[in-house]
Amino acid sequence: MRPAALELTDQEAEQASWAARKRTVDIGGLDLAYVEIAGAEPPLLLIHGFTDTSRSFSLLTPHLPGRRLIMPDLRGHGGSQAGEGCGVADFADDIAGLIRRLRLDRPVVVGHSLGGMVSIALATRHPELVGGLVILASALMPGFEQDHQLIDEVAALRDPISPVDPFYDWWHACRPGVPRAFLAGLAQDASAIPAARWRAVLEEVRGTDLTAAARAVQAPTLIIAGGRDPLFGEAHQRAMAGALAGSRLVWAQDCGHNPHWEDPAFVAEAIAGMLSAA
Numbered sequence: 001m002r003p004a005a006l007e008l009t010d011q012e013a014e015q016a017s018w019a020a021r022k023r024t025v026d027i028g029g030l031d032l033a034y035v036e037i038a039g040a041e042p043p044l045l046l047i048h049g050f051t052d053t054s055r056s057f058s059l060l061t062p063h064l065p066g067r068r069l070i071m072p073d074l075r076g077h078g079g080s081q082a083g084e085g086c087g088v089a090d091f092a093d094d095i096a097g098l099i100r101r102l103r104l105d106r107p108v109v110v111g112h113s114l115g116g117m118v119s120i121a122l123a124t125r126h127p128e129l130v131g132g133l134v135i136l137a138s139a140l141m142p143g144f145e146q147d148h149q150l151i152d153e154v155a156a157l158r159d160p161i162s163p164v165d166p167f168y169d170w171w172h173a174c175r176p177g178v179p180r181a182f183l184a185g186l187a188q189d190a191s192a193i194p195a196a197r198w199r200a201v202l203e204e205v206r207g208t209d210l211t212a213a214a215r216a217v218q219a220p221t222l223i224i225a226g227g228r229d230p231l232f233g234e235a236h237q238r239a240m241a242g243a244l245a246g247s248r249l250v251w252a253q254d255c256g257h258n259p260h261w262e263d264p265a266f267v268a269e270a271i272a273g274m275l276s277a278a
Contacts, residue, residue: 011179011181014058015058015182016181018035018185019078019079021035022034022078022079025098027097027098027101030080030097031081032081033054033078034072035054035071036068037067039066040066040067044070044107044109044110045098045109046110046111046115047091047111047115048073048112049115050114050202053078053186054071054073055078055182055186056186057069059178059260059261059264060264060268064268070107072094072098076197077189087204088121088204092118092119092125095109096126104129107129107131108132108271108274108275108278109133111133111135111136113138113232114201116138117139120133120140120213121210123217124213124217130219131219132222133219133221135223135244137232137258142205142206144206149170150231151206153171155199157198159194159195161191161195165187168187168190173256174255174257211243214243214244215245222250222271223249223250226255227253228254229255230256230257231257232257
């Protein structure tokens with residue numbers, strides 16, 4: 001085994017180079033950034049959560065060797081232009097445009113948190129484009145009340161947002177062992193998003209209810225839930241499993257809201273199992 005210090009150096013180099021790996025494609029007048037890793041079909045299209053970027057999946061990719069991976073930045077996140085709208089449907093239509101632009105053949109769409117909501121909307125608005133869904137730590141209807149900590153914390157953000165703001169200790173909370181260089185990169189990416197856009201996207205998410213949309217999904221679906229998720233707990237996961245006909249729910253028992261950071265090997269194994277069963 002290599003020394004721990006060298007492992008840290010490798011991880012720092014990986015995170016420092018992430019932005020340079022991005023390509024940009026025009027989606028109906030909107031520049032969308034993405035990272036692609038070549039490999040076998042069907043491709044996996046991985047959609048990150050609120051204020052994250054494609055970097056969110058950088059710890060997962062080594063556990064999916066040989067598979068073609070497409071990881072976009074949602075509009076207004078990372079290297080992608082903001083556009084005018086910031087609702088779940090806007091994000092879903094952008095991803096549909098990316099699938100068509102890259103000529104992807106019915107990819108399996110993996111969505112984390114907000115990305116899971118986008119994936120469900122994509123599968124109902126553009127069912128012909130989706131070969132399967134993996135919904136990771138997400139919800140049909142977030143239901144954040146006005147006194148929810150996330151609402152308060154986002155309301156308090158002021159530009160320029162500092163990547164060392166103590167807020168990130170809560171927002172990016174996960175179990176020990178997640179590389180610090182990765183978390184620092186996430187905070188840097190999130191801090192580049194204007195505070196007004198944080199609030200606008202969050203208001204859209206708060207007002208979204210995908211219950212009816214989920215009942216219309218035809219694609220085979222795997223739900224991966226964090227057993228210690230402070231945002232979307234068991235009630236959210238049971239509601240999602242009930243609405244998505246034929247879906248399978250698996251628990252990353254020791255994980256919080258970010259199982260693909262906390263236990264990427266488990267998440268990759270679950271995804272591989274779904275692919276092999278298809």
